[in-house]
Amino acid sequence: MKKLRLAFVLVAFVANSCYSQKEIVTENKEPTKPEETEFYEPVVPVVKKNINGVPSDAIVLFDGKNLDGWEHTKTKEKATWLINEDGSVTVKNKSGDIQTKQKFGDIQLHIEWQSPADIKGKGQNRANSGVFIQGKYEVQVLDNNDNDTYVNGQVGSVYKQHTPLAMASVPSGEWNVYDIVYHAPEFNEKGVKIKSGTLTVLHNGILIQDHVEIKGTTPYIGWPKNPPHGKGPIKLQDHRDNSRVSYRNIWVREL
Incomplete structure (x- = not known):
């Protein structure tokens, strides 16, 4: 009975490990489209210098x-x-x-x-x-x-x-x-x-x-x-x- 329980635990561990590994592989899958690595927020503020070289947000x-x-x-x-x-x-x-x-x-x-x-x-x-x-x-x-x-x-x-x-x-x-x-x-x-x-x-x-x-x-x-x-x-x-x-x-x- 102990050997059977141990075998069950090992099978469960292997199954969970494979599932977790599959998740990791899926999450880190190389993007195939350019828009998958692009984002548009936060919007970058525009800062300009005046004639004295002072930034507008200074x-x-x-x-x-x-x-x-x-x-x-x-x-x-x-x-x-x-x-x-x-x-x-x-x-x-x-x-x-x-x-x-x-x-x-x-x-x-x-x-x-x-x-x-x-x-x-x-x-x-x-x-x-x-x-x-x-x-x-x-x-x-x-x-x-x-x-x-x-x-x-x-x-x-x-x-x-x-x-x-x-x-x-x-x-x-x-x-x-x-x-x-x-x-x-x-x-x-x-x-x-x-x-x-x-x-x-x-x-x-x-x-x-x-x-x-x-x-x-x-x-x-x-x-x-x-x-x-x-x-x-x-x-x-x-x-x-x-x-x-x-x-x-x-x-x-x-x-």
Whole structure:
């Protein structure tokens, strides 16, 4: 009787296995018509650039006219950096960092920056500023033309974490462009990070950070930290060393 039961179980198993295999083969059968691999939804939105190169779905953070969308990082008072006649804004020395009033998660960020043509200082004290994503993760701004420093703190670095793949700066006094793609870290309900954020950076059209993992905050001293957070502002740094860095044409696309 035991042998009969065992034989029945084996037959049933083989039959079910064959049936399952048949299902798999049917589901993965090679399409024989082109329309079997075509789909029409979701409809892809149309995005166009205006005469200034700004995408139609972008949020303009600085258009050269005012800093109404920005605030002092610590006091939350009105940003007081210096607006220039050419539509740029220059760091006002020792006035403090400024940040957007609006907060963001995953973004594509476009920002242009300029170090002064009249060179002053050396190392980290020459045209030092920074672009902080979500107010926490810095992409370094620095004049490194004939000006060496630690490579994980040079221009285009994810500060103290990732050295850039190339030094792509234009001559001092000319305008640099950063195009940044950022995906925010994720935290569970207990505030523990379960997925790291990532950064991709193009400097003047050259890839310098290739989807690198953000290890945490980017402090000057100490290890990266991972405090839980949601959306955050774009912050620009006043390095407090008369950096005289200027910015213009700042916009984001939410991803």
